[in-house]
Every structure is written in C-alpha cells, then in structure tokens.
Amino acid sequence: MSRLIVVGGDAAGMSGASQARRLDPDLDITAYERTNWVSYAACGVPYYVGEDVKELRQLQARTPDQFARMDIDVRLRHEVTAIDITAKTVTVHDLDTDTMSQEPYDLLLYTTGARPLFPPIEGLDLDGVFQVRTLDDATAIRAALGDTPRHAVVVGGGYIGLEVAEAFRNLDVPVSVLEMADTVLPRTMDPEMGELVAAQVRELGIDVQTGARVDRVVGVDGHVTGVEAAGITYPADIVVLGLGSAPNSTLAEAAGITLGRTGAVAVTDHQLTSAEGVYAAGDCAEAFHRISGAAVNFHLATVANKQGRVAGTNLGGGDASFPGVLGTAITKVGDIEISRTGLILSEATAAGFDAVATGLRSSTGSHYWPKSTQMRIRTVVDRATSKLLGAQVVGGPGSGKRIDTFAVALWMGLTGADLEYVDLSYAPPFSGVWEPVNIAGRKAASVLH
Numbered sequence: 001m002s003r004l005i006v007v008g009g010d011a012a013g014m015s016g017a018s019q020a021r022r023l024d025p026d027l028d029i030t031a032y033e034r035t036n037w038v039s040y041a042a043c044g045v046p047y048y049v050g051e052d053v054k055e056l057r058q059l060q061a062r063t064p065d066q067f068a069r070m071d072i073d074v075r076l077r078h079e080v081t082a083i084d085i086t087a088k089t090v091t092v093h094d095l096d097t098d099t100m101s102q103e104p105y106d107l108l109l110y111t112t113g114a115r116p117l118f119p120p121i122e123g124l125d126l127d128g129v130f131q132v133r134t135l136d137d138a139t140a141i142r143a144a145l146g147d148t149p150r151h152a153v154v155v156g157g158g159y160i161g162l163e164v165a166e167a168f169r170n171l172d173v174p175v176s177v178l179e180m181a182d183t184v185l186p187r188t189m190d191p192e193m194g195e196l197v198a199a200q201v202r203e204l205g206i207d208v209q210t211g212a213r214v215d216r217v218v219g220v221d222g223h224v225t226g227v228e229a230a231g232i233t234y235p236a237d238i239v240v241l242g243l244g245s246a247p248n249s250t251l252a253e254a255a256g257i258t259l260g261r262t263g264a265v266a267v268t269d270h271q272l273t274s275a276e277g278v279y280a281a282g283d284c285a286e287a288f289h290r291i292s293g294a295a296v297n298f299h300l301a302t303v304a305n306k307q308g309r310v311a312g313t314n315l316g317g318g319d320a321s322f323p324g325v326l327g328t329a330i331t332k333v334g335d336i337e338i339s340r341t342g343l344i345l346s347e348a349t350a351a352g353f354d355a356v357a358t359g360l361r362s363s364t365g366s367h368y369w370p371k372s373t374q375m376r377i378r379t380v381v382d383r384a385t386s387k388l389l390g391a392q393v394v395g396g397p398g399s400g401k402r403i404d405t406f407a408v409a410l411w412m413g414l415t416g417a418d419l420e421y422v423d424l425s426y427a428p429p430f431s432g433v434w435e436p437v438n439i440a441g442r443k444a445a446s447v448l449h
Contacts, residue, residue: 012282019312050167337400416444
C-alpha cells in the first residue's frame, strides 16, 4: 500500500487528498496541519470579524471526523519541519506533546499556502496587532473586539484590508485604512479604478489614506495605541495587517525542491515538482498565466482548489493537467462591487503587448429601472489585434459578476469584435438593450490599427 502525506490541511491540500481518495480507495493518506483547523474558508474571515458569519465553524467545509469517514487521517497541530526527498521522509513536530517523529512517504503533496509579509516596522509585536490568515486569527480578532475598541487601523489597501475595514464599519468601529501606494488595490487594479474605489469607500465613512507609508506602530504597556504614517499618528486600539503575502516555500527550498522565478514552487501542468513523487498546489505553487504566458503565483482559493484537484487526480492514478490562470477575483465593500480578470495595463505592457485601456460608464439595468446602479468597466486590449487582455469592473449591486463573462472571453481568446455581438441576456432590471459587456467589446474593437 502506498502512503501519501499531505503537508498543509487547507484548500489545496484537502482538495487533493479528497480527490486522491476517490480515485484510489487503497491509498494510505495522512494530512498534517499546524493550526487548529482544517479545510476552512480563509476568505470568510473578514465576514466573521464583521459578524455577517455568526459561527466560526460555518467557515469549515469538512471536519477531521468527516475526513476520517473518508479514511483520510488528519493530524491537527502537527507541523512538518523538514522534508528529506532522498530518504522520502518528513519530520513532524507534535505541537501538543512537543515530540518529533520521522514519517515515511511514497507520495507527498506540498500545500503549505502563503506566509504573511512582515516589513521592518517597529511595533508589530504589540498586543492588539493582528494578521488575517487563519481561523485562529479570526478568533483572536473577535476576542479583541469584545473590549470595545474606540478606533481601528488597517495597514494595507488590498482586498483583505478593504474587507476588514468594512467589517469594522459594520460594527460601528471607526477605522482608517493606510495604503502606501497612490491608490488602493495597487497590484490588482489600474490606478484610475483604484482611485474610483477609494473615493467610493470614503463615501461609506471609512477613512482611506493613500501615499501613507507606515513608519511604526506605537503602544503603551505593551498594547497598541496608534500607528504613525507620513508624519501623522492615527489612534488605534486594534490594528490589522493586510500587507500581502508570499508563497510559503521555505520547507521545499530547504529540501532541494526547485523554486520558480516568483519564489513559489515550480510545477509542471500535472502539479509535479522537481522531486520524485512530490506534488505542490495552491498559494505555495506557481501557475501558468494564460494571457502573459509567464509563471505567476496567485493566492486565490479558486486556484488552490483547482490545482489541488489536479494534483489529487494524478496522485490517485489518474491523468489531469492544470490549464492555467487569469487571476480572476471579486470582492465588495458595502454595496461597492470590485472585480478583475487578466492583466492590468502595466502588466500587459510589461508582458510585451502594445496594450491600451478603454473604459465606459454604464449601469446595471435600463436607465429607467429604479434600482439600477452605476458601473464603470475598463478593458485592456492588444492594439494590434483588439484581443482582450484584461478587464476590471467597479459598481453597485449587480455589476461585479460581469467579470465572469470577460473571464470566459479571455479564456477563449476572443477579440473585442467577437464580444460585441455575443448573444447576452436582456431585461430592464439587469441591463440595457445593449449589455455593457457587449459595448465594452465594441470599444475594444475600435482600437484596432
């Protein structure tokens, strides 16, 4: 009987373990997870903090007992500290008993996720400063909120930062978002769209400060009292760091497994690493970008689950290939829906395209529909072919999921002209007679040399 060890028990790891079990009922599967939780939705943490989700267990897809019924042995609070690819063993630290063991494997799935970025900022070790990565983090933040903070500061204006800021707003906790770039969402949206998001978030009563590089976090008696940025001190009883993350590839690198240019584990389209019998998936692994052709590393639950399923298929004796990514993502702050797919303009230019951005203002319904909301669409287009390279959408309820139509267009390699006449649905509550996606295609076609 072959033994599969899974290093990391969240989306990619448990997706892979479950798929491997479906295909090979005789495979011996053990998953090691260093936290108190397995198979959970980290993306739901801000909504638990803001009390949209009442019980933490609602964020868990499957429990260890449920996996046990699938004959998958899940070991919580067990941290893999080393991998020996020659001996085919892992070193495991039982965090409860503080004991170490050597465990053999025939196959290994490396799904260690991502690690938070910690810039050299003084004061990050103060009480009241939190990350938003795991359900343990969620528990700690909710416990701190029980002390009725007077003001919160979120450091970083990316997806997580804005979602946590909304959570504090929903709890009537005054909050400031400090982003060192000139706009929010600097890595995922073009500056024009980031500025639009920042303006609309401010209208919700959330203080958004851009160009605000944090100098230090200050405190009294070991507890945070404020954040200093760009010469201003923002008072804070609670600080949440949304500074982004990096692939957690330290173990793999130490084991001699090849890393890619992104710092994540390099994998084939079958999720196989450079080491025999070792696969990798999720936030710690690279992926192929279908538009730029480059190796990328996206920290998205959608990518993690799909890569995990591909790895699990191959570990279970099947044959599956991962076809690549577009980086499609969506979030909301209040009623503002924010989504993107493909490349932003700077990425397209860096990838060597003669790229141009086109934009339009529209609405989610017919102009006379009373519940229609405003929407801004921005597309990135190859000037030589009018082929779509990326899209971004910002607007009210009903706007954000239009990004999925653009994602399909990108996936299939459509041009603006192709998209202009796609037969999309119409009724006054949902769009005008000309769906804004069709109009965006028309504008993209107009850039053709």
